[in-house]
Amino acid sequence: xxxxxxxxxxxxxxxxGWPSSLRFPHQSCLGFGCFCSRSPPIEVAMDPDHNAPxxxxxxxxxxxxxxxxxxxxxxxxxxxxxxxxxTSDKITQLTDNVYICRSGSAADSQIVSDYVRYxxxxxxxxxxxxxxxxxxxxxxxxxxxxxxxxLQMGVIVGGWDKYEGAQxxxxxxxxxxxxxxxxxxxxxxxxxxxxxxxxxxxxxSKDEAEKLVVEAVSLAIARDGASGGVVRTVTINADGVAxxxxxxxxxxxxxxxxxxxxxxxxxxxxxxxxxxxx
Amino acid sequence: xxxxxLISSKMMLAGSNRRIHSVHRHSGxxxxxxxxxxxxxxxxxxxxxxSYERVYGEPIPVKELAERVxxxxxxxxxxxxxxxxxxxxxLGGYDRDGPQLYMIEPSGVSxxxxxxxxxxxxxxxxxxxxxxxxxxxxxxxxxxxxxxxIYAVHDEAKDKAFELEMSWVCDESNRQHQKxxxxxxxxxKAAAKAALEEMDAD
Numbered sequence: 001x002x003x004x005x006x007x008x009x010x011x012x013x014x015x016x017g018w019p020s021s022l023r024f025p026h027q028s029c030l031g032f033g034c035f036c037s038r039s040p041p042i043e044v045a046m047d048p049d050h051n052a053p054x055x056x057x058x059x060x061x062x063x064x065x066x067x068x069x070x071x072x073x074x075x076x077x078x079x080x081x082x083x084x085x086x087t088s089d090k091i092t093q094l095t096d097n098v099y100i101c102r103s104g105s106a107a108d109s110q111i112v113s114d115y116v117r118y119x120x121x122x123x124x125x126x127x128x129x130x131x132x133x134x135x136x137x138x139x140x141x142x143x144x145x146x147x148x149x150x151l152q153m154g155v156i157v158g159g160w161d162k163y164e165g166a167q168x169x170x171x172x173x174x175x176x177x178x179x180x181x182x183x184x185x186x187x188x189x190x191x192x193x194x195x196x197x198x199x200x201x202x203x204x205s206k207d208e209a210e211k212l213v214v215e216a217v218s219l220a221i222a223r224d225g226a227s228g229g230v231v232r233t234v235t236i237n238a239d240g241v242a243x244x245x246x247x248x249x250x251x252x253x254x255x256x257x258x259x260x261x262x263x264x265x266x267x268x269x270x271x272x273x274x275x276x277x278x
Numbered sequence: 279x280x281x282x283x284l285i286s287s288k289m290m291l292a293g294s295n296r297r298i299h300s301v302h303r304h305s306g307x308x309x310x311x312x313x314x315x316x317x318x319x320x321x322x323x324x325x326x327x328x329s330y331e332r333v334y335g336e337p338i339p340v341k342e343l344a345e346r347v348x349x350x351x352x353x354x355x356x357x358x359x360x361x362x363x364x365x366x367x368x369l370g371g372y373d374r375d376g377p378q379l380y381m382i383e384p385s386g387v388s389x390x391x392x393x394x395x396x397x398x399x400x401x402x403x404x405x406x407x408x409x410x411x412x413x414x415x416x417x418x419x420x421x422x423x424x425x426x427x428i429y430a431v432h433d434e435a436k437d438k439a440f441e442l443e444m445s446w447v448c449d450e451s452n453r454q455h456q457k458x459x460x461x462x463x464x465x466x467k468a469a470a471k472a473a474l475e476e477m478d479a480d
Contacts, residue, residue, distance in 0.1 A: 123334070127342060138335030163374050177335075 057226030059188025060101035062156040062168040065209035068237025069158040069166045072213035075229035086229040098136040098159030103186035109153040133159040137169035145175025188220030188227035218251040279308040280424040280444040298445045302327040306455035310396040311365025340371035344380035352386025366396040372453045399431035417448035425466035
């Protein structure tokens with residue numbers, strides 16, 4: 001097995017499996033899941049600026065705490081102004097102890113995750129023990145870097161292994177790999193840099209870290225149009241993996257966000273019955 | 279690891295025709311048998327080690343390297359148009375699971391050992407190794423013991439001169455596979471010669 005697999009690993013060729021009509025997603029279909037890449041570009045109300053930096057819909061976060069990691073993400077998959085899926089799961093499993101937060105093109109990040117899961121499975125069998133987080137992250141970035149012309153995805157790989165403990169690796173657009181105590185990604189992350197600079201600290205407890213992640217994602221949801229829905233978190237430590245789910249209505253509201261309103265009729269009936277005056 | 283390198287000619291430069299090769303920063307191989315076959319195995323091991331690191335981003339675990347080399351050696355026993363390797367190899371390395379020693383035989387079999395010997399004097403050498411309390415030795419002490427064993431096992435009647443080649447990988451060498459430093463090597467040789475004289479005197 002190991003005499004031939006090496007050659008197969010590192011190329012996603014434009015042969016079988018990649019539609020020849022695949023085009024680069026353009027500004028009018030921001031973010032996660034570019035469904036209109038096969039149809040002619042739609043004229044939208046706004047004037048797309050093709051030279052502007054391409055933002056990815058999503059907020060993804062990975063944070064280490066004392067003994068583990070907490071990965072968090074929103075759940076909005078948007079195509080332009082339409083929300084294709086409001087409850088998507090952007091945190092995908094690679095191995096028992098390593099998970100990946102995906103942002104950017106849904107197809108690209110899914111296929112890379114599938115490849116890496118497959119390679120890690122083989123690697124685990126050969127090694128006879130669980131793969132390390134570093135190896136998982138390295139495989140992701142090799143695929144990301146060597147196919148940078150075709151792929152568009154920014155991911156955060158996080159997990160726990162017995163050698164190095166809790167680790168977070170950021171693999172953004174070009175295929176860099178960077179180990180960090182915490183990482184943020186996706187379009188919503190732009191609004192979180194200041195927040196983390198202020199609130200992040202080394203050696204948090206599991207609950208503190210999870211609270212921090214949920215607070216951060218909800219802040220990003222408040223400000224970023226391409227992020228929304230629910231907050232999903234995955235906590236990984238020596239004892240295993242725990243998934244959590246925070247419904248949209250349980251999230252805190254922030255400055256200038258509207259109070260939830262039931263219906264216009266209730267508002268109108270609660271005010272005076274007199275007709276409006278000039 | 280130590281090798282009794284028989285000197286076939288007085289014209290040979292000391293230190294040439296090395297029998298111990300570094301495979302990666304953290305591991306090395308000592309070869310016994312046909313030297314050319316040994317070089318082939320070492321080259322293959324080097325290439326496996328570098329390609330593993332390129333793909334997985336971490337130094338190859340010694341166990342994995344041993345299995346890959348064993349697979350390659352075994353390959354040459356499967357086809358009628360290939361002959362088996364005419365040499366056995368000792369692979370010593372230090373990875374995140376600690377120091378490890380593996381032996382790969384021409385049949386393609388590979389086991390992990392606390393102490394191993396290949397070559398003409400291996401039976402006698404193994405007996406000597408079994409007398410040692412390996413768990414209590416430091417690497418420095420191990421170097422001296424290996425030298426003593428090689429000198430003890432050397433057949434004075436049949437093979438005349440030999441050169442002692444030694445390498446180590448331990449905490450003291452910063453977990454890198456290196457030639458044993460000259461001063462320690464001289465110390466080991468002296469101790470080995472002294473032990474021989476003691477034995478002869480009995």
